[in-house]
Amino acid sequence: MYQFSVPExxxxxxxxxxxxxxxSDVGENTDMTYQLRQEGVQLFKVTTDSNTQEAILTVQKPLDYEAQxxxxxxxxxxxxFVDPRFVDLGTFRDQTIVRVSVLDVDEPPEFRPPSQLMEVQEDAGVGSVVGVVTALDPDAANSPVRYAIDRSTDLERIFDVDADTGAIVTxxxxxxxxxxxxxxxxxxMEAGARSIPGPGSLPAAGRKPANFSR
Incomplete structure (x- = not known):
């Protein structure tokens, strides 16, 4: 049995x-070809190195530690090649098991949905809740997420966000x-850990109440 480890x-x-x-044969009787059986055919692919007669196992689809x-x-x-003397015995073959361990990679939180459109009344008081954003840690640890506003997009600090709940307030x-x-x-970003921030675009629309005149 073989064992390999690869990052997700x-x-x-x-x-x-x-x-x-x-x-132990000689000549062309030592030439091999390899194929996958059972589970691995979806995520992995095998090819044959014609020079070394080795099987080369490669990734065929993206891996996901959280899924498996x-x-x-x-x-x-x-x-x-089948030796003519043994053609009645069919192709000689053998199998080995390869165990592949997928290593977890720390991934940034993901906003769901990735962007939102919110509306707020023009006469809303300071501290009024405009809406709530939600981001989840896709890693197996599912660490708590904290929020902050990229101040380069809100230089005048017109909005704030609750670091724990994701509530956007005026x-x-x-x-x-x-x-x-x-x-x-x-x-x-993941609470208590250095993590790449996951950005989420939030267009917030200011809406003025209708005025009626007699």
Whole structure:
């Protein structure tokens, strides 16, 4: 049995490892071809190195540690050429088991949905809740997420966000005539850990109540 470990971020086409079936024959009777059986055919691919007669196991589809951390792959070796003296016995073959461990990679939180459109009345008081954003940690640990506003998108601090709940609130009085739209970016990061912030675009629309005259 063979064992290999690869990060879940391993790109498609990357080599996981090599295995080889030993053959005591000589000449072309030592030429091998390999194929996968059972589970591994969806996520992995095997090809034959014609120079070394090794099986090259590569990633065929993206891996996901959270979905499945271990994969058992059966690699089958077959003689490429059948000796005429033994043709009635069919192709000689053998199998080995390859166990692939998928290593967890710390991933940034993901906003769901990735962007939102919110509306707020122009006369809403300071501290009024405009809406709530939600981001989740896709990793198995499912760490708590904290929120912050990218101040480069809200220099005047017109909005604030509750670091724990993701609630967007007004930080100043709004004026639709000055700015009818505010496009701000909310950042999400794992609490208590250094993590790449996951940005979420949040267009917040200021809406003025209708005025009626007699």
């Amino acid at each position: 971020s391993t790109p498609v086409g990357m080599v996981v490892g090599r295995v080889k079936a030993e053959d 951390a271990f994969h058992t792959v059966v690699v089958e070796a077959l003689n490429k 930080g100043q009085a709004l004026d639709r005539e000055t700015a009818g739209w505010h496009n701000i970016t909310v950042l999400a």
